Amino acid sequence: MKDIELIATATFGLEAVVARELRELGYQDLKVENARVTFTGNLSDICKTNLWLRTADRILIKMGEFKATTFEELFQQTKALPWPDWISENANFPVEGKSIKSKLFSVPDCQAIVKKAVVEKMKQKYKLEWFEEKGPLYKIEVALLNDTATLTIDTSGPGLHKRGYRKLGSSAPLKETLAAAMILLSRWHPDRILIDPFCGSGTIPIEAALIGQNIAPGIGRNFAAEEWPVIPKKLWQEARKEAHALANYNRELRIMGQDIDGEVLSLARYHAREAGIDEQVKFQKLPVAELRSRYRYGYIICNPPYGERLGDRPRVEQLYREMGAVFRKLDTWSYYVLTSHEGFEKLFGRTADKNRKLYNGRIQCRYYQFFGPHPPRRKDSELSKTAEST
Known part of the structure; x- marks a missing residue:
């Protein structure tokens, strides 16, 4: 099959992070x-990107894009696309939709038109009048923006944030994709210690361990496209084999998750075991006021409470003051804090070196980044020790 146009969808604010991941995987001309990064690839790349992308939401096949201001235009141009090249005779192919600033604003009508057009195209190929739709899932989406329709098929199935290790729920969990983005944006290096003093069910420490050992985040789950006849099973097997070969399972890491809630820490430990990195992450019941470290250089990456509910704000604001006092003692560390509270920097007592708008679900947040000094190079450090001993 010739080059395929693929779309890695992303949460607003993470597009550049997804693009960076794609470049590191070897993709160009992005x-x-x-909310999306478009690139070209082949069948193997559908497997590879689903397995490896840490911050994308889904991998879609872009079937077509065209202007459509009438239902007839939408029908005819959808029917002209090569649906049977992808969709099998027994496929289950539901149609979802959305419309923004377009003449075709009725989403249910657009979905019905696209469904009808795909069925008509399938009839021509398979010589059938009725499709039972009991086979593999091919979720189609029609997205209209400013009268331009984009037609896609989802290869991922459940969103890529569903790594497979978080099987037990907790209140207001941080998505795995956002946690991974926070770590990648920090430029944390696996040789340095990383602490999350508000780890909750463990998402940030676990994602850090997966990054630190170069474990593909999707290696423990399945994808919708694995059931598609058009993609040989061998390609998925090869992609997983390569992912296992690239993982550094023996790399030792110094990652700690702390929280004052002992019950949620038991969830974190369970999730770490499910992710296969429980020996690399240590969890401890500890209030932030007692945060200490014997290490000279390290990273704090955290998602503390926001105080979204009015009654919680005084307690959260006091917590931010406490964080400022505690973090300042670790004056050679770098710290990264995600919160929606507009007054965070004032309460924390320091202006961030950099901040970035991110979304935690539907909550608009800022990712505050405070940079510590770089540790001395090993050679310089060794020379210093030699000089001191003479």
Whole structure:
């Protein structure tokens, strides 16, 4: 099959992070837009990107894009696309939709038109009048923006944030994709210690361990496209084999998750075991006021409470003051804090070196980044020790 146009969808604010991941995987000529990055690949790349992308939401096949201001235009141009090249005779192919600033604003009508057009195309190929739709899932989406329709098929199934290790729920969990983005944006290096003093069910420490050992985040789950006849099973097997070969399972890491809630820490330990990195992450019941470390250089990456509910704000604001006092004692560390509270920097007592708008679900947040000094190079450090001993 010739080059395929693929879309890695992303939460607003993470598009550049997804693009960076794609470049590191070897993809070029990326087109970065709101909530998506478009690139080209082949069948093997569908497997590879689903397995490896840490911050993308889904991998979609872009079937077509065209102007559509009438239902007839939408029908005819959808029917002209090569649906049977992808969709099998027994496929289950539901249609989802969305419409923004377009003449075709009725989403249910657009979905019905696209469904009808795909069925008509399938009839031509398979010589059938009725499709039972009991086979593999091919979720189609029609997305209209400013009268331009984009037609896609989802290869991922459940969102890529569903790594497979978080099988037990907790209140207001941080998505795995956002946690991974926070770590990648920090430029944390696996040789340095990392602490999350508000770890909750353990998402940030676990994602850090997966990054530190170069474990593909999707290696423990399945994807919708694995059931598609058009993608040989061998390609998925090869992609997983390569992912296992690239993982550094023996790399030792210094990652700690702390929280004052002992019950949620038991969830964190369970999730770490499910992810296979429980020996690399240590969890401890500890209030932030007691945060200490014997290490000279390290990273704090955290998602503390926001105080979204009015009654919680005084307690959260006091917590931010406490964080400022505690973190300042670790004056050679770098710290990264995600919160929606507008007054965080004032309460924390320091202006961030950099901040970035991110979304935690539907909550608009800022990712505050405080940079510590770089540790001395090993050679310089050794010379210093030699000089001191003479």
